[in-house]
Amino acid sequence: MAVQEAKRANRLKSGKLVNKLVNEYWEDLINAKKTGKKVVYTTGLPIGPFMAAQDMAWIHGEGYGARVAARHEEKEPQTFAENKGFNRELCSYARTQMGCAMFAELGVPDDLNPGPIATEIPAPDAIVTCYPGCSTGPQWDWAIERVFGKKIPWFNVVIPYHMGRNGSTYMKGEEFEENVKYVVRQFEDLIKFLEVVSGKPFNWDKFQELMGVTKKVGKLRMEAMELCKAKPAPASFFDWSIQIAPVNYLTAWPGTVEAMQAVKDEVQERLDNGVSAVPNEKYRIFWEGIMNWNKLGWMADKFASYDATVVAGRYTHMAFWHEPDTIDPEHPLRGIAINHLECQLNLGYPITEERMMTLSKDYSIDGIVFHGARTCRSFSRSHFLLAENLNKKMGIQSTSFEGDMVDDSFYKEELVNTRIEALIESLEAQKSRG
Amino acid sequence: MTSKSDGSSFYTMGVDSGSLTGKAVIIDGNRRIVSHSVKQLGFVSQKAVMMAIDEALEKAGLVLDDIAYTVSTGYGRKRLEIAGKNLTEISCHAKGANYLYPEVKTVIDIGGQDSKVIAVDPSGNIKNFAMNDKCAAGTGQFLEVLARALDVELTEIGELSLQSDADIKISSMCTTFAESEVISLVAEGHSTVDILSGMHKAISGRMKGLVGRVGMQSPVMMTGGGAKNIGLVKALEKTLGVSIFIPEEPQIIGALGAALFANDFATGIRKKVEEEQDLDKSRAPAKDCGSCSVQNYQLNKN
Numbered sequence: 001m002a003v004q005e006a007k008r009a010n011r012l013k014s015g016k017l018v019n020k021l022v023n024e025y026w027e028d029l030i031n032a033k034k035t036g037k038k039v040v041y042t043t044g045l046p047i048g049p050f051m052a053a054q055d056m057a058w059i060h061g062e063g064y065g066a067r068v069a070a071r072h073e074e075k076e077p078q079t080f081a082e083n084k085g086f087n088r089e090l091c092s093y094a095r096t097q098m099g100c101a102m103f104a105e106l107g108v109p110d111d112l113n114p115g116p117i118a119t120e121i122p123a124p125d126a127i128v129t130c131y132p133g134c135s136t137g138p139q140w141d142w143a144i145e146r147v148f149g150k151k152i153p154w155f156n157v158v159i160p161y162h163m164g165r166n167g168s169t170y171m172k173g174e175e176f177e178e179n180v181k182y183v184v185r186q187f188e189d190l191i192k193f194l195e196v197v198s199g200k201p202f203n204w205d206k207f208q209e210l211m212g213v214t215k216k217v218g219k220l221r222m223e224a225m226e227l228c229k230a231k232p233a234p235a236s237f238f239d240w241s242i243q244i245a246p247v248n249y250l251t252a253w254p255g256t257v258e259a260m261q262a263v264k265d266e267v268q269e270r271l272d273n274g275v276s277a278v279p280n281e282k283y284r285i286f287w288e289g290i291m292n293w294n295k296l297g298w299m300a301d302k303f304a305s306y307d308a309t310v311v312a313g314r315y316t317h318m319a320f321w322h323e324p325d326t327i328d329p330e331h332p333l334r335g336i337a338i339n340h341l342e343c344q345l346n347l348g349y350p351i352t353e354e355r356m357m358t359l360s361k362d363y364s365i366d367g368i369v370f371h372g373a374r375t376c377r378s379f380s381r382s383h384f385l386l387a388e389n390l391n392k393k394m395g396i397q398s399t400s401f402e403g404d405m406v407d408d409s410f411y412k413e414e415l416v417n418t419r420i421e422a423l424i425e426s427l428e429a430q431k432s433r434g
Numbered sequence: 435m436t437s438k439s440d441g442s443s444f445y446t447m448g449v450d451s452g453s454l455t456g457k458a459v460i461i462d463g464n465r466r467i468v469s470h471s472v473k474q475l476g477f478v479s480q481k482a483v484m485m486a487i488d489e490a491l492e493k494a495g496l497v498l499d500d501i502a503y504t505v506s507t508g509y510g511r512k513r514l515e516i517a518g519k520n521l522t523e524i525s526c527h528a529k530g531a532n533y534l535y536p537e538v539k540t541v542i543d544i545g546g547q548d549s550k551v552i553a554v555d556p557s558g559n560i561k562n563f564a565m566n567d568k569c570a571a572g573t574g575q576f577l578e579v580l581a582r583a584l585d586v587e588l589t590e591i592g593e594l595s596l597q598s599d600a601d602i603k604i605s606s607m608c609t610t611f612a613e614s615e616v617i618s619l620v621a622e623g624h625s626t627v628d629i630l631s632g633m634h635k636a637i638s639g640r641m642k643g644l645v646g647r648v649g650m651q652s653p654v655m656m657t658g659g660g661a662k663n664i665g666l667v668k669a670l671e672k673t674l675g676v677s678i679f680i681p682e683e684p685q686i687i688g689a690l691g692a693a694l695f696a697n698d699f700a701t702g703i704r705k706k707v708e709e710e711q712d713l714d715k716s717r718a719p720a721k722d723c724g725s726c727s728v729q730n731y732q733l734n735k736n
Contacts (some may be wrong), residue, residue, distance in 0.1 A: 384643075429559035
């Protein structure tokens with residue numbers, strides 16, 4: 001049954017290296033205009049190398065929202081966006097960035113007192129949308145365009161669902177191959193768009209070099225995560241959440257290879273020395289749902305208190321260059337398309353279920369926590385079905401609670417506690433049955 | 435306190451600090467219910483919990499020091515200082531339901547803030563469970579709000595709804611939106627009994643979804659304050675196509691389960707103390723020690 005005392009998660013120390021990279025990226029971004037760089041707003045999938053190849057700066061909307069929330073500066077921009085008509089039920093990433101963009105364009109109202117990060121966002125010279133599995137994303141960028149008076153060039157890469165039609169499965173089949181070709185054609189057009197915005201021919205040499213870096217970082221991350229198939233796990237889902245930045249908006253940023261190598265080395269060292277992420281691992285949990293960025297430490301310690309390690313998740317393990325071997329740095333567009341098409345949000349239900357079952361088996365999962373983000377229903381659309389089928393097919397029990405990505409007003413702590421504790425008690429009862 | 439060999443003077447208590455009510459159950463060493471109490475004052479009211487404890491003790495003719503061990507459950511479970519352990523309502527309802535009806539396989543609990551479905555194994559442990567994800571839709575709070583909107587006593591809504599043969603649909607299960615929908619239905623001229631019947635059907639439809647996630651197996655028991663609403667019980671029976679067993683006092687099942695867990699813990703501790711005593715006796719000759727309290731089981735109440 002649930003323990004009564006508080007315990008702390010043993011988080012990876014090398015995780016802090018990411019902070020240095022994030023700070024460098026941010027300094028570069030806020031000074032971009034001063035150094036003559038164009039700024040591109042992006043949402044959705046990690047496409048930074050396209051802009052980096054042209055020496056342009058980019059702001060990834062969700063990454064930015066997560067950073068503002070991680071610094072606990074999200075309330076003021078969210079309030080401003082709501083005051084301007086962006087309803088509380090809309091994507092909280094979008095509301096956060098919209099508020100920040102409006103601070104930049106309209107100025108800060110007297111009754112709000114936002115933090116420094118929330119007011120430093122530079123205005124965009126272009127917008128590139130690259131959203132899988134979400135219809136809010138393109139509308140978010142449409143709204144950004146309107147905030148800036150519809151003067152911003154905008155390119156929308158459409159990532160079609162991989163539904164699994166006519167026997168098409170994960171990275172296989174006619175539907176998959178057609179989708180890859182469709183996305184590659186759009187990337188070719190995106191390159192032409194960026195040539196116009198930047199005013200110079202696309203720098204293929206630099207792009208290929210950056211995609212070589214992306215492949216290395218992606219591979220290191222996947223190898224490090226796979227070391228956590230060991231029992232007890234040397235690192236947890238909450239460590240991997242911290243490591244999203246180097247494979248998301250920091251993709252191919254200088255220093256990401258070294259940072260991810262350090263993470264892998266630390267995980268290997270822990271494994272060699274029998275050091276675990278949770279001091280007394282009794283249960284292994286799968287986190288299903290998008291991450292809640294302002295609750296990372298809180299959640300990590302909460303599960304540690306229950307002697308439970310969250311070892312894997314759809315968010316961390318099924319996206320962000322999770323298929324690095326498909327990337328050919330000499331001809332990178334196909335590999336980028338594959339990673340983006342086969343990401344966690346873009347798969348039809350049968351493929352999602354198959355991937356989750358595979359991960360649950362590989363990581364010896366005892367239970368699943370379904371986090372239904374209140375303002376990201378596209379992520380939680382299959383939760384009930386997944387809960388039912390993983391229980392029927394694998395005997396895995398689960399619990400679900402509602403929260404959010406970056407709006408913590410949707411959390412009610414005791415409701416979350418009860419649901420997690422009930423799962424732990426249920427798993428204990430299951431173990432006692434043998 | 436000392437323990438009689440027949441267990442009749444060994445008492446444990448379960449306390450359910452629920453979102454709307456406080457409940458306490460005291461059982462003896464033979465796991466027989468000695469007394470119980472249910473009090474309602476306000477949301478997760480500590481005062482209601484203490485009143486329930488005091489009343490249960492008074493009915494049993496006991497004082498707090500007579501209780502060997504206490505387990506708490508419910509939303510306020512962590513705030514009860516006299517509890518040695520706390521457990522969620524899921525475990526406690528499963529245990530309590532199994533005690534009253536050992537064959538039970540599915541427990542439906544509609545409480546003040548949560549609704550849950552629990553698959554129970556033959557030992558009274560959780561096999562599987564499903565809960566509402568967060569909001570109070572379809573819970574006791576939902577019924578309270580709508581009863582108030584219709585100006586009907588909560589205790590009357592069950593019987594009243596059975597008088598209806600209309601088929602009114604309430605589409606929203608959000609408490610706030612449902613209130614608006616009820617106001618709209620009243621304005622359209624629908625009768626109170628028809629609206630109440632529609633409410634119960636709406637809750638039953640939602641519960642069917644939770645039951646489906648766990649997989650319903652008969653026999654089914656319903657616990658929590660919702661089980662006292664005969665209109666809701668009948669609507670659920672119709673929707674699920676099963677007969678539902680309702681215990682005599684459905685609101686105390688969580689506290690009863692907690693009391694049974696308390697008995698398990700206390701018995702375990704008592705057994706351990708006795709084993710240690712036996713070991714000590716076998717190791718060293720007994721010494722006369724006037725201040726020794728070895729025979730008094732001072733069980734940890736913190």
